[in-house]
Amino acid sequence: MSVDAKTVRKIAHLARLEVAEERLAPLADELNGILHWIEQLNEVDVEGVAPMASVEDVSTPVRQDIVNDGNIRDDVLANAPRTEEGFFVMPKAVE
Amino acid sequence: MSALNDLTLAGALKGLAAKDFSSRELTQAHLDAMGAAGQLNAYLVTTAERALTMADASDARRANAKTGPLDGIPLGIKDLFCTKGVRTTAGSKILGDFTPPYESTVSANLWRDGAVMLGKLNMDEFAMGSSNENSAFGPVVNPWRANGETQALVPGGSSGGSAAAVAANLCLGATATDTGGSIRQPASFTGTVGVKPTYGRCSRYGIVAFASSLDQAGPITRTVEDAAIMLRSMSGYDPKDSTSINADVPDFAAACTRSLKGLRIGIPKEYRVEGMPAEIEKIWADGIDWLRAEGCEIVDVSLPHTQYALPAYYIIAPAEASSNLARYDGMRYGVRVDGADLTETYEKSRGAGFGEEVRRRIMIGAYVLSAGFYDAYYIRAQKVRARIAEDFNAVFTQCDALLTPTAPSAAFGINAKFNDPIKMYLNDIFTVTANLAGLPGISVPASLDSSGLPLGLQVIGKAMDEETCFAVGGALERAAGFNAKPGKWW
Numbered sequence: 001m002s003v004d005a006k007t008v009r010k011i012a013h014l015a016r017l018e019v020a021e022e023r024l025a026p027l028a029d030e031l032n033g034i035l036h037w038i039e040q041l042n043e044v045d046v047e048g049v050a051p052m053a054s055v056e057d058v059s060t061p062v063r064q065d066i067v068n069d070g071n072i073r074d075d076v077l078a079n080a081p082r083t084e085e086g087f088f089v090m091p092k093a094v095e
Numbered sequence: 096m097s098a099l100n101d102l103t104l105a106g107a108l109k110g111l112a113a114k115d116f117s118s119r120e121l122t123q124a125h126l127d128a129m130g131a132a133g134q135l136n137a138y139l140v141t142t143a144e145r146a147l148t149m150a151d152a153s154d155a156r157r158a159n160a161k162t163g164p165l166d167g168i169p170l171g172i173k174d175l176f177c178t179k180g181v182r183t184t185a186g187s188k189i190l191g192d193f194t195p196p197y198e199s200t201v202s203a204n205l206w207r208d209g210a211v212m213l214g215k216l217n218m219d220e221f222a223m224g225s226s227n228e229n230s231a232f233g234p235v236v237n238p239w240r241a242n243g244e245t246q247a248l249v250p251g252g253s254s255g256g257s258a259a260a261v262a263a264n265l266c267l268g269a270t271a272t273d274t275g276g277s278i279r280q281p282a283s284f285t286g287t288v289g290v291k292p293t294y295g296r297c298s299r300y301g302i303v304a305f306a307s308s309l310d311q312a313g314p315i316t317r318t319v320e321d322a323a324i325m326l327r328s329m330s331g332y333d334p335k336d337s338t339s340i341n342a343d344v345p346d347f348a349a350a351c352t353r354s355l356k357g358l359r360i361g362i363p364k365e366y367r368v369e370g371m372p373a374e375i376e377k378i379w380a381d382g383i384d385w386l387r388a389e390g391c392e393i394v395d396v397s398l399p400h401t402q403y404a405l406p407a408y409y410i411i412a413p414a415e416a417s418s419n420l421a422r423y424d425g426m427r428y429g430v431r432v433d434g435a436d437l438t439e440t441y442e443k444s445r446g447a448g449f450g451e452e453v454r455r456r457i458m459i460g461a462y463v464l465s466a467g468f469y470d471a472y473y474i475r476a477q478k479v480r481a482r483i484a485e486d487f488n489a490v491f492t493q494c495d496a497l498l499t500p501t502a503p504s505a506a507f508g509i510n511a512k513f514n515d516p517i518k519m520y521l522n523d524i525f526t527v528t529a530n531l532a533g534l535p536g537i538s539v540p541a542s543l544d545s546s547g548l549p550l551g552l553q554v555i556g557k558a559m560d561e562e563t564c565f566a567v568g569g570a571l572e573r574a575a576g577f578n579a580k581p582g583k584w585w
Binding site for chain 2: 003008011012013014015016017018019027030031033034035037038039040041042043044046049050051052053054055056060061063072075076078079080081082088090091092093
């Protein structure tokens with residue numbers, strides 16, 4: 001499988017990355033180089049093998065549903081590019 | 096008498112205990128050395144005032160005989176660890192002047208045990224890289240140079256700042272992280288010791304995430320014993336990381352001098368790769384001889400899926416990274432570049448904030464996770480990962496630990512591989528398998544090559560058996576008698 005400039009534009013949009021028009025074709029070449037190298041995985045017999053998401057064979061631990069941290073509004077906002085009256089300020093998301 | 100920053104971590108602990116010098120003197124010696132080493136570009140931030148305050152507090156504790164296991168020891172912290180009140184960048188522009196309001200568990204453990212923070216260490220952006228050339232703040236320069244040469248060499252990556260600072264005596268030890276080899280490969284390139292413990296041994300809380308199922312913290316130091324002392328403090332169960340392992344932390348330092356009699360050491364034939372320099376073959380053979388002389392039984396073993404580890408990694412790690420790095424949206428922290436609407440603001444912020452390699456990996460990740468490709472790429476890679484883990488389970492019925500080279504080459508020149516991603520990725524060919532299987536590994540400097548550059552040997556152990564890694568690593572260190580230091584040119 002290989003990608004063209006149009007696919008690269010689509011992936012970049014999915015990943016919310018601005019890519020300059022003239023970078024699309026060179027990026028397609030770079031990604032194809034990597035994707036072709038990765039395709040050697042097709043040689044491996046994986047019949048009946050369960051996909052491995054974690055090396056740990058344990059279930060996710062759960063804790064009591066109680067607040068153990070909080071009242072740190074100013075800490076949470078301290079690094080925001082823009083805030084107003086205790087809120088994050090962002091561009092309009094709903095018309 | 097040599098300078099205080101030339102001591103080992105264990106030696107400094109002895110000197111502090113004997114009151115030969117104070118933590119303030121020890122810390123000041125490091126700050127002075129750091130001030131004179133700007134050309135290495137190892138530190139992004141020097142926290143001199145904080146360091147001296149912490150050193151004074153340590154000296155006061157010592158006067159009251161209330162010291163911790165690392166009391167008064169000055170350390171460097173990789174800039175992937177969140178440090179409360181000190182800018183943390185992950186080597187990226189996208190975090191801007193992000194100043195964490197909290198502390199990573201690993202660094203908090205070090206401060207709990209009395210250590211002193213010297214500053215934050217340079218690294219490849221988001222820990223993606225094998226040469227440190229992907230840092231948004233310029234590459235770290237390896238303190239080592241080839242005999243008679245002045246060409247700048249890379250220190251390896253992604254923990255290149257950590258490795259260079261330890262090699263140049265700019266700290267007694269440094270924290271580092273390893274997702275595919277980022278502790279062990281730079282250790283090999285700089286003549287230092289690097290340990291990646293078992294996945295889950297160190298908490299990931301407060302470490303900027305790259306690939307969460309692979310990321311693990313560990314130390315880089317100048318000796319095996321120093322790494323053992325430091326790892327003991329870094330390790331331990333943390334309820335804030337759901338993958339943290341709830342198990343006792345052994346006295347790793349006690350394992351460093353353990354007898355190896357009867358220990359079975361596996362030599363995996365698949366690690367004898369095409370084009371490997373003869374000098375690396377040679378130190379590997381020397382390592383085998385040294386361990387045989389210690390009473391080890393040498394066993395030839397096979398890890399048949401080794402060649403597929405790197406391609407599987409370059410699906411799994413970018414996939415996890417593309418999810419993890421979705422949080423950098425320019426809204427809650429970091430850099431925001433305004434666009435016409437919300438989507439364009441996201442795209443411009445992320446396009447401007449991320450460097451080239453990070454963008455490449457996010458796009459690979461987004462592609463392999465996208466509709467229509469998920470099964471063919473991502474699920475298949477996870478199945479291959481299971482095969483690689485099975486390989487290790489099988490060989491660990493025949494042997495107790497594995498001995499391999501750490502990296503397929505010595506340190507190379509800045510720009511030598513920068514424009515060839517796959518060539519760069521191949522640096523991790525011997526280290527990435529331990530990440531995929533979650534196993535502990537240590538790199539120990541074994542010799543200098545004919546051009547005078549350090550080469551490391553790696554020991555991979557069973558899960559939760561760092562002690563055998565330290566025992567074998569300690570024996571390799573004693574047999575190799577490696578005590579070379581880079582000539583000071585900076």
